[in-house]
Structure formats: C-alpha cells, structure tokens
Amino acid sequence: MKFTTYRIFYILVLITVAIITFAYTEIEPPIQNKSTTKKVKNIIFFIGDGMGLSEITAASIVNGNFLNLEQFPVVGLVKTYSASHLITDSAAGATAYSTGHKTNNGSLAMDVNAKPLKTIMEMAEENKMATGIVVTCTVTHATPAAFYGHQPTRSNVNEQLASAFVNSGVDVLVGGGKKYFMERTDKHNLLDTLKKKGFNVIDSISEARNIHEGKLVCLMAPEQPVSLLNGRKSYLPEATAKAIELLKNNKEGFFLMVEGSQIDWGGHENNSDYIIKETIEFDQAIAEALKFAQLDSNTLIVVTADHETGGFSINGGSLENKTVQSAFTTDYHTATMIPVFADGANAQEFAGVYDNTDIFYKFLKVLGWDIPNK
C-alpha cells in the first residue's frame, strides 16, 4: 500500500515537471524584430533636477500647451528613494543613474560603505565612446559630479571634483564653476592642464561657434550660473547641440548627460516662474537632441529627473492666458515618483514602473554590455 502511494506521488511529480517545462517553452517570448531593437550607439540622457509632473505640466501650460517632451512615444515612472532616505538628494539620485546603486544621501558614485562605484561614463570611456556633460549649475555640482567623481560627501569637494574631471577622460564639459579650476588652494591652474590635454577652453558657448571638432571645456561663470529670471542668457539648447556636434563623429558612439540644473532651485525657492523658465529651456535642449535622433536611428534619448522639488502643484490658471496658480508643500524635495520619457533606438525598454537604479541597467542592456550583479 505504502509502495503504491510513493509510486503515485513519483508519477505526479514527473507529470508536474513535464507540464512546467512545457509551459515555460510555450511562453518563451518570440525573437524580437531587429528593426525595433536596434543596438544603441549613442545615448543622450537628460536629467531635469527637481522636475516632477507638475513642473512639466506648468511649463507646458505657460509654453502654449506644448512641450517637445510630449512627442516622446514611451513613458515610464521611477521610484527615487535612496539607501538612507525616502526622500533622496541629488547626489544619491544621480548615483543611482550613474552606477545602478542606491546609496546614502550626499554620496557621489560611492556605495553605502564609501567604496567607489564605476560610473556609466567611465564604462563608456573604456568602451571607446565619446562622453559629455552639459549643465546649468557648476560642473562640480552633485548631478554632473556623480558621473565622473567619487566622494563620500558632496560638500566642500569642488576642487577635488575639478581634479577628478581633468583625469576623467570626459570630452565635453559645459557649465559653471571656473573658479574651482583656477583659484585653487593648491595653486594649480587646471585650465592650463586641460589645454595641454588638447581641450578647447572657452568661457561662453558663442565662442564655440567656430569649433567643429575636438574636446571642449566651456566654463561660463566663476561659480553657479545665474537663473534665467536673473538674466542668464539661455545656453542649454545651443550647448546641447554643440556637444552632439563634437561627440557624434566618434566611431564607437557617445554618451551625453544634459542637466536642467536649476529647475530644482526654483522648487527650493517655491518660485513657479523660476521653475517654469528653467523647464522650458530644458525642453528646448531636448528639441536639439530630437533633431539629431531623427537623422540617426541608433540614438536613444531618455529624459527624467532625480526627484521632485517643492511638492509643487497647480491649483488653478488658464490655458488661454498661459498662466498657472501654484502651491507648494515644502521647500525641499519630495518622494513622489517621477516620469521617464524615451525616444529612439530601444526606447520601449523604458516603459513601466521601476527603481531609479534600473535606468543604469537598462542603459547597459541596450548598449549590449555585460550586466554586473546588482
């Protein structure tokens, strides 16, 4: 009797295994059409610092109910929490994108134990891609720095980060922060070093109009560039177009990160005009990337934010008059999910709801690189 029970049990197990094997064989996805999953050669990654859905919506309303962002066919949402806090800061937020690791607030491309993490820009360099960074803050500020520098804390490390940049292999750099390259406690003039390394070194983007090849460092303010509201001449779109022009001739492709840095500062100030102007400029930079991607089908464009800032909401206004009535819940960041927009080669990978760290792994996947253990 007992023997029979075992035998029945054994047969049932065999049948179950067979069914599971058959089921898995059946649900294996079909090989995807190569034309829709082209290998990505170039990535243009846009980060609107502090740019949540209300920031985007407000900019769209004031811009005449239109942003270039609205053309993107693929939309996703990311969760932005850091290793240490539900509400991330820009250092941990950028580190999630640049390294695929959640880390403590304040950490730049280092894990929770202060161990340096390789960034996607460093990997791009190893893979012979050209690389660039274009921002509207100092080039040593948290978001750009997390792509080329490694520091356990973001505070008071501007000079160390400027040195890290010089040794990074990044080919194009546009933003503020000239002072950290020139007026240094170690008395080194890093701009001279960069010139010796073959960089064109300039201090306004209009000077780049005659530069059509080679490496470029453009530092247009001693420290932070001022806001558009306070008179900054818009440069993000032209600088984005110039970076693409300089990087695109590299045979192995390029990785460019563009940040609308001051959207966040408008949120901290609870100033909706500040947010809206900076977001519209950011969107105009995105238009430059779209123009390029229309001509180059191997290019992927991804636009997202590191977090929302201000708990910004739209409580009224008018499409007709292009106005918004805004309200804020905080002068710091919030934990709300933020949108991801993708267009171009393999854009479909970016649909869905996922962690900010997944953006890094999706980049590796579409570039056809090995995925390290998470």
Ligand SMILES: [Zn+2]
């Ligand atoms: Zn902030």
